[in-house]
Amino acid sequence: MAESLIDVPKIMAKKGLTFPFYLKLGLAISLLSVSVAGASISWIYTRTQGAILADLSEELKAIGTKEAASFTPEDIKAISQISNQVAKASVPTDHKILLEEKIAAGGFKSQIAADGLKSQAERTKIVNLKIYQIIAQKLGDITNRTRRDNSSDVFIWSSYLVTTAPNSSDRKILRVLAEDGEYRYATSTSKSNRWIGYYYTPGSVSLAPAFDGVAQSDSTFYANQWSSFITAGIPIKDASGKVIAVMGLDMDVRSIAKQLEGLKYTYLHVIVGSLLFSLLVAFILAQWLVRPIIKLYEGAQKVRDRNFDTVVEIKSNDELELLAETFNSMVAEMGSYTRTLEDRVTERTRQLNEAKQALELDLEKGQKLQRDFLPEPLLKLPNWEIAAVFEPAKTVAGDFYDVFMLPGNYVGLVIADVCDKGVGAAMFMGLFRSFIRVFSGQICLDKLALTPRNTTENCLTKAPEENQLEQTYGLGAVEITNNYIVKEHGETGMFATMFFGILNPDTGLMTYINGGHEPLIVANAGVIKQTLAPTGPAVGMIPNAKFKIGTLQLEPGDSLIGYTDGVTEARSPTGEFFSYKRLVSLITQSFSSPCKLLEQIKTDVVAHTDSAPQFDDITMLAVQWNTPID
Known part of the structure; x- marks a missing residue:
């Protein structure tokens, strides 16, 4: 304890x-x-109070009944005469109006009384009647006989006669006929007859019922400005048994009330x-x-706190002891299960780490392989400058660019964006890149069954010059690649937007196919001269798709800039795109070389994305024909 x-x-x-x-x-x-x-x-307390008051009430009622029996026929007659005298001396005003006026003036709180006689002289006249004195003395004798001694604190405080007020059928208003006043015991502080003829509402609940002919007495006390009382109402009947008045006996219980309090x-x-x-x-x-x-x-x-060796000891031989035993059993099972689970998690974590390391190694190899697909270093040509930027969103990417020599001293330029990102896109990127390289050199592989010569001739919109026709043969690789991807890998839904151009570095003439790729931009000295819009759909989407071949004549000082949507759609932390408009604003600025231009674009894109994750691969390719120096 x-x-x-x-x-x-x-x-x-x-x-x-x-x-x-x-x-x-x-x-x-x-x-x-x-x-x-x-x-x-x-x-x-309630029972004690009720018992005490009940005894007093019964005693008071017995006294009243005994004293009422002592009234003689002459006394009964005198009471009737007094009642008549009081009625004659009363004012004609309705007693209810008198009481309402008294209430408005602030009358007694528990009992409202109002004088019903015409004057004090009328009251004195009634008091001086011999019949009144007889009745008053008799009432005084009742009061004095029931008082035990001068020191008694439980006694009849007053005896009086009342009758109902005129027109008060509910008996809520009574009228005083006589009282013991001047005949009370010597030590009484109230010996007047001032209440004769008064209308009042009684505090006792026993007076009104007594007019029905049965003696009544209060079971609880009530208080007014003088003291605390219980009252008995004793009917006074004439020879015919009619109640002509009720004798009220007020017993002072102030001392008992104080004791009860x-x-x-x-x-x-x-x-x-x-x-x-x-x-x-x-x-x-x-x-x-x-x-x-x-x-x-x-x-x-x-x-x-993971202490599964905890044991709670409770010896109370009740439900709490059973609860402790259940708790201990639960903790033991939980500890065993947790240890088993921890061992499994440890082993599984080890396996996952090994798999992760193996996957990371494979991705590193894939990344290196993909990097090897990109031309490094970039092709160098007299009076030409070529630059590129490649920033994958993940370890491996679906974007790629390529620059390679073709038979006839032509240069192949490719920039492409395979749909999706990651490993799958990277694998298809290698496939697209290889097909373009192999089949764009088809004019030198006489033993192959594929003949892009016929394919490219069907794509031309007008009859080309002989040297131009030779320059377009390699572009047939786009249609061959498209048909192969659709036929063999169409269920994967993989495709690529691609720009493939073949440049004659001696003349600046370029033939090209833009398969659904972002329009390339031709600029010179900060001025946009031309954009190369798509000439066909994305590669790998539509069987036997037709791709028109476009031609472009570059002039010394011209730059050709290609990019993927990872540039224009790069998002800031608030979701705002970098936008084509912002890209053009950078291209139209003065730049000394394509390498510096691409680096500036890359710097601005990185600043724009800030802390936001890179959503897509970023790839750019730029070619510039520099003016020869004499």
Whole structure:
């Protein structure tokens, strides 16, 4: 127990719990016990008060019944005469209006009264009647006989006669006929007859029902500005049995009311004391009850820290002990499963690392192989300068460019973009590159069955010069490559946009096919002279596609710039494209060499993408015919 008193609050405070479970449990136990105690004490208090008041009420009713029997026929007659005199002396105003005026003026809080006589002289006249004095004295005798002694604190405070007010069928308003006033005991502080003829609403609930002919008495006390009372209403009947008045007996229970009030506060003090004591006991008990839960919590914390050797020991011979045994069994199984899983993860991780290393090695080989496909170094020609940029988005790429010599001292220029990225695109890039190289030199391979000579002649839009026709033969490689890819690999959906041009470096004449590729740009001295739009579809998409051959006459100083969509569609971190417009703005700036132009474009693209990942391969190829120096 001592250990739990020390450890539980510290553990809860350490975890930052401002209203932990043991406090809630203690508070619940305390509130439950106090609620039961409070309900019990309230019931005892109510029963005690009811019993005391019931005894007094029965005693008061018995006294009233006995005294009412002492009224003689002459007394009954006198009461009737007094009632008539009071009625004659009353004002004609409705008694209800009098009471409403009294209420508006701030009358008694518990009993509203209003004078119903015409004047005080009328009241004095009635009081001085012999019949009134007889009845008043009789009422005074009743008051004085029931008073035990001068020191008694439970006694009849006053005796009086009332009748119902005119037009008050509900008996809520009564009228005073007579009272014991001047005949009360010597120590009475009120000996006047001031209430004769008054209308009032009684505080007692026993007076009105007594007009039905049965004696009544209050079961609870009521209070007004003078004291606390219980009242008995005793019917006074004439010879025919008709109730002509009700005798009211007010018993002063102020002392008992004070005692009951004191008893109530005593009970409240007991409840508060019980609450404090029960809180202390409940919190101690709650800490003891919560101790096994704390042990389970500490064990769970250790398991969370991967200590699967944790064992929680609880010896309470209840459900918490069973819970601890289940917890220990679960932790043991979890530890075994976790160790097995860790061993499997370790082995699988080793295998994945080995596979990753092998894949990375293969990709490095593929990257090197792909780099070997690119012409390095670039072809050097007198009065011509060629430059290229190649930045793959992944280890290997689908973009490529090529520059190679063809029979007849022609130069083949290729820039292409295979759809998709990565390994698949890289494999098709090698296939496209090889086919273009092999079949563009077909005019020298006489033993091959393929005859691009016929193919290219069908593509020309006008009859070429003899030297031009020879220059177009190599372009037939595009149609051969297209038909092969569609037939043999059409199910893969792979294709390439491609520009293939054959340049006569001596004359600057170029014949070309643009298979769905970005338009190449011809510029000179910062001015865009021409763009080479597509002359056919992408290569590898449509069976037996036809590709028109275009011609271009370059002049000294002209530059031909080719690029893939990885340049214009490079995105910034906010998703903004680099754009064709921005590319053109760089090309139209003054540049001394194609190499410097491509480096500037590359620098701007890198700055534009900033921290955004590279989405597509970036490839550029530029050729410039320099003016010979004499």
